Amino acid sequence: MKRLNTEWGELESLVLTDMSDVFISNLTIQRQHFPNDDDQTGAAKALMRLQDTYQLDTNTISTGDLPGSSSAASQQTALTVDDCYDLGKVAYSEADYYHTELWMVQALKQLDQGETSSTVDTVTILDYLSYSVYQQGDLERALEFTKRLLELDATHQRANGNLKYFEYQLAKQKKVEKREEGEAAEGRQRRETRGRPDDYLPERRKYEQLCRGEGIRMTPRRQSRLFCRYYDNSRHPRYVIGPVKQEDEWDSPRIVRYHDIVSDKEMEKIKELAKPRLRRATISNPVTGVLETAHYRISKSAWLGAYEHPVVDEINQRIQDITGLDVTTAEDLQVANYGVGGQYEPHFDFGRKDEPDAFEELGTGNRIATWLLYMSDVQAGGATVFTDVRAAVWPRKGTAVFWYNLYPSGEGDYRTRHAACPVLVGNKWVSNKWIHERGQEFRRRCSLQETD
Known part of the structure; x- marks a missing residue:
């Protein structure tokens, strides 16, 4: 520079x-x-x-x-x-x-x-x-x-x-x-003991520890309960003969990883479509609702609609088939690139109670789930960490991780607070799909118990 x-x-x-x-x-x-x-x-x-x-x-x-x-x-x-x-x-x-x-x-x-x-x-x-x-x-x-x-x-x-x-x-x-x-x-x-100045982020120490691979709370006993499996989403026609590889990354909240979920050719096409449109990523101001850049989110992003290329449409369909959720009310596919030092500090994907208008203009309810696809390996750094439960998920090209942001009751799961660690060496490409509540009424039914 x-x-x-x-x-x-x-x-x-x-x-x-x-x-x-x-x-x-x-x-x-x-x-x-x-x-x-x-x-x-x-x-x-x-x-x-x-x-x-x-x-x-x-x-x-x-x-x-x-x-x-x-x-x-x-x-x-x-x-x-x-x-x-x-x-x-x-x-x-x-x-x-x-x-x-x-x-x-x-x-x-x-x-x-x-x-x-x-x-x-x-x-x-x-x-x-x-x-x-x-x-x-x-x-x-x-x-x-x-x-x-x-x-x-x-x-x-x-x-x-x-x-x-x-x-x-x-x-x-x-x-x-x-x-x-x-x-x-x-x-x-x-x-x-003098050191770094006071910080606005109370969980800074925990966040940085996890980024270094320290302080992860997964005991050998808990680890033994996590499995890998071939998954066909209750014998979905697309995956009966060729089920996908599903791996448990965390138990509570449940975070799963899907292996070999997209091809190199598909990922390259997604990058090719996104590159001309990459712009500095923004956040929604919780007070004004205005989109603005922030020092705690350093990356470039672009949005791709399903109509723009068959590859985007195919990936959307694959997400729907595997998760069982309706993606017609989901946001467009967001592609993000993190260069050296690129990061997104701890945040929630869903709108909290103090942000009642977070996704009002979309008219599709809150973000019920997140699908995060890794489109590159990262030589050092770049983990996705969940600070509340002290979990860490490392980038692996061609894999996707999935978790629910909301309980079946519709209440936000605050354990899903997560962050994208700074990239130390290399270049990190991801794409994510935020799936919303509307359309999931019969796909993920509400529980009879509010606390479930």
């Missing part, structure tokens, strides 16, 4: 004086299709998101030595001092001093190891470092970085001012610590 956004502009300027008008014209035309500053900032944030979710240190990311990547790919994705510095600057602009410190330290480390840079020097990095650690309450390290900066540039005006201020604040802090030993211990603990 950075190379196409920043360095292409430099290349364009370089050739302006020495190339033909045709070449320059082509260069300028292509430029409009390249990333811009927003894309570069988004890529930087994606890297930091991956760093937190998969607990990667800055050196692992900088060397490109990521899980699931080859040694050749690692060399191609290695970050320079300038790249690390730019990542730190993006964090700094967001007042995210935790990540500012991490990436400025990495940039400093690479400079100390002998790497050269034509755009950034040690003094500049130390300036950012001292301020970012100060903002996190670590006065001693802030003072340490400031002193090192002044050894390199004794006339640095801001550093000289900061030196006096940090020394004054540190002396004041030590007086308080001597006076109140209890508070001193608490203060030290607070500095030692």
